[in-house]
Amino acid sequence: MAIRIEVPEDNASLTEFVGFHDRVYAYRGARWPASAEIELPFLMGQSPFCEGRTIRPIAARDGGELVARAVAIVDERYCRHWNERLGHVVMFEATPGAREAVKLVMDEACRWLESRGTIAARVGDLFPLDFPFVIDEYELLPPNLLRQNPDYYHSLLKDAGCETEKGMVDYKIEVTAELVARYESALEAARRAGFEIVPAKEIANDRRVADFIDVMNDAFKRHWGHVPTTREEGTLFDAMLAFSGGHETSVMAYREGAAVGALFVTPDVSSAAILESGRKIAESEKLNTLGIGVREAARGRGVNLAMASYAFLQLIGNGAKYLSYTLVLDDNWPSRRTAEKLGAKVCANYVVYRRNFRARWHG
Structure with a gap:
C-alpha cells in the first residue's frame, strides 16, 4: 500500500x-x-x-x-x-x-x-x-x-x-566523600573571591527571570546552535523549573550586585518514567538535568565550579548517589574540563x- x-x-x-x-x-x-x-x-x-x-x-x-x-x-x-x-x-x-x-x-x-x-x-x-x-x-x-x-x-x-x-558527550558523576569535600571547597573559594552564589528561590521572580535570560544569552551568544531566549520563553521555563523543584537547586552568581553566572538544575524526576513490569530504576539512572552559563568577564575564576557545587551538594543532601553534568559539545573543552574537575566521566555520546x-x- x-x-x-x-x-x-x-x-x-x-x-x-x-x-x-x-x-x-x-x-x-x-x-x-x-x-x-x-x-x-x-x-x-x-x-x-x-x-x-x-x-x-x-x-x-x-x-x-x-x-x-x-x-x-x-x-x-x-x-x-x-x-x-x-x-x-x-x-x-x-x-x-x-x-x-x-x-x-x-x-x-x-x-x-x-x-x-x-x-x-x-x-x-x-x-x-x-x-x-x-x-x-x-x-x-x-x-x-x-x-x-x-x-x-x-x-x-x-x-x-x-x-x-x-x-x-553526556557526563555522569558517582558521588564520593572526596567529591563532596571538593564541592565544599569550590563553593567557599568563590565566596572568598567576592562572588555571591544565590539560590533561585531567594531571588524575586521578575529579577530571577530577567537575570537568567541576560546571563544565558550573553554566555551562549557564540555557542554553536544557540538561539537567544525571549522573556516569554524564560518565564515559561522558570515556571517549569519551579514545578520540578528546580528553584531549590538552581542558582545565580553575582559580583558587586551584577549577575555574572546562571545555573539551572532540575532534580531527579525518574518517578515519572514509564516502566515495564519488574523494571526498577537503578541509582545511576536517578539523575538531574543541568545547564550552566558564565559571562566571559567572569570566566576562569571558579564561578562555574561554585555554582555546580552548590547544586550538587543540595542534590547529595537529598540522597543523590549519582549526578549529571548533561550534554557538552565534543569541542567545548572549557566545559569539558569543568566536568572533569567536578568528577564527571563520559557516559554516552550523541550526534x-x-x-x-x-x-x-x-x-
Missing part, C-alpha cells in the same frame, strides 16, 4: 502526532513519556516557543497507520543571530522498517524549508524542543529531556540524506545531523 504524507492541523491529528512518541518507545523497559504539555501547544501555535518561528508538522502513514513524523521549522531568530539561512527538523520519530516513509518525510520537510529560503536542515538540535540522537547508550534511562532513540534511527536518517554535523539541500538535490 502506498505511503501517504500528511500535514496534521486539527487537535485530534496533532494529539496523535504527539502520542506517536509513546508508541515508538513502548519497547523500552524504562522510558520518558511524550511531553504533550509542551509539544501540543507548540504545534498549535499557542506557545512562547512559537515566536519568530514558522512550523510545519509532517506525518507519514502506511496502510492508515502512522509510521514516521517530523516538524520542519524556519527559525528567524536563529537566522538573524547567526546570519545563516538554516532550517531545522525536530521531533523526528519512526517505527522500525519505515525507511521509505522516513525518506518521504525528510524530502517533504526539506522541500518546504528550501522553498522558504533556507540552504540546509539541522536535524536533532533546537533547545528545548529537541535534542541530539544517542549513538551508544540505548539501555539506561537518560536524564529527563535527553533522547533515548532506537539504534535504527541512524540508518534511517543517513538513508534520507543526512550527514553527521556535530558530536556531543546532530544535517541535510544540505544543494548536495542532495542539485549535484
Whole structure:
C-alpha cells in the first residue's frame, strides 16, 4: 500500500502526532513519556516557543497507520543571530522498517524549508524542543529531556540524506566523600573571591527571570546552535523549573550586585518514567538535568565550579548517589574540563545531523 504524507492541523491529528512518541518507545523497559504539555501547544501555535518561528508538522502513514513524523521549522531568530539561512527538523520519530516513509518525510520537510529560503536542515538540535540522537547508550534511562532513540534511527536518517554535523558527550558523576569535600571547597573559594552564589528561590521572580535570560544569552551568544531566549520563553521555563523543584537547586552568581553566572538544575524526576513490569530504576539512572552559563568577564575564576557545587551538594543532601553534568559539545573543552574537575566521566555520546539541500538535490 502506498505511503501517504500528511500535514496534521486539527487537535485530534496533532494529539496523535504527539502520542506517536509513546508508541515508538513502548519497547523500552524504562522510558520518558511524550511531553504533550509542551509539544501540543507548540504545534498549535499557542506557545512562547512559537515566536519568530514558522512550523510545519509532517506525518507519514502506511496502510492508515502512522509510521514516521517530523516538524520542519524556519527559525528567524536563529537566522538573524547567526546570519545563516538554516532550517531545522525536530521531533523526528519512526517505527522500525519505515525507511521509505522516513525518506518521504525528510524530502517533504526539506522541500518546504528550501522553498522558504533556507540552504540546509539541522536535524536533532533546537533547545528545548529537541535534542541530539544517542549513538551508544540505548539501555539506561537518560536524564529527563535527553533522547533515548532506537539504534535504527541512524540508518534511517543517513538513508534520507543526512550527514553527521556535530558530536556531543553526556557526563555522569558517582558521588564520593572526596567529591563532596571538593564541592565544599569550590563553593567557599568563590565566596572568598567576592562572588555571591544565590539560590533561585531567594531571588524575586521578575529579577530571577530577567537575570537568567541576560546571563544565558550573553554566555551562549557564540555557542554553536544557540538561539537567544525571549522573556516569554524564560518565564515559561522558570515556571517549569519551579514545578520540578528546580528553584531549590538552581542558582545565580553575582559580583558587586551584577549577575555574572546562571545555573539551572532540575532534580531527579525518574518517578515519572514509564516502566515495564519488574523494571526498577537503578541509582545511576536517578539523575538531574543541568545547564550552566558564565559571562566571559567572569570566566576562569571558579564561578562555574561554585555554582555546580552548590547544586550538587543540595542534590547529595537529598540522597543523590549519582549526578549529571548533561550534554557538552565534543569541542567545548572549557566545559569539558569543568566536568572533569567536578568528577564527571563520559557516559554516552550523541550526534546532530544535517541535510544540505544543494548536495542532495542539485549535484
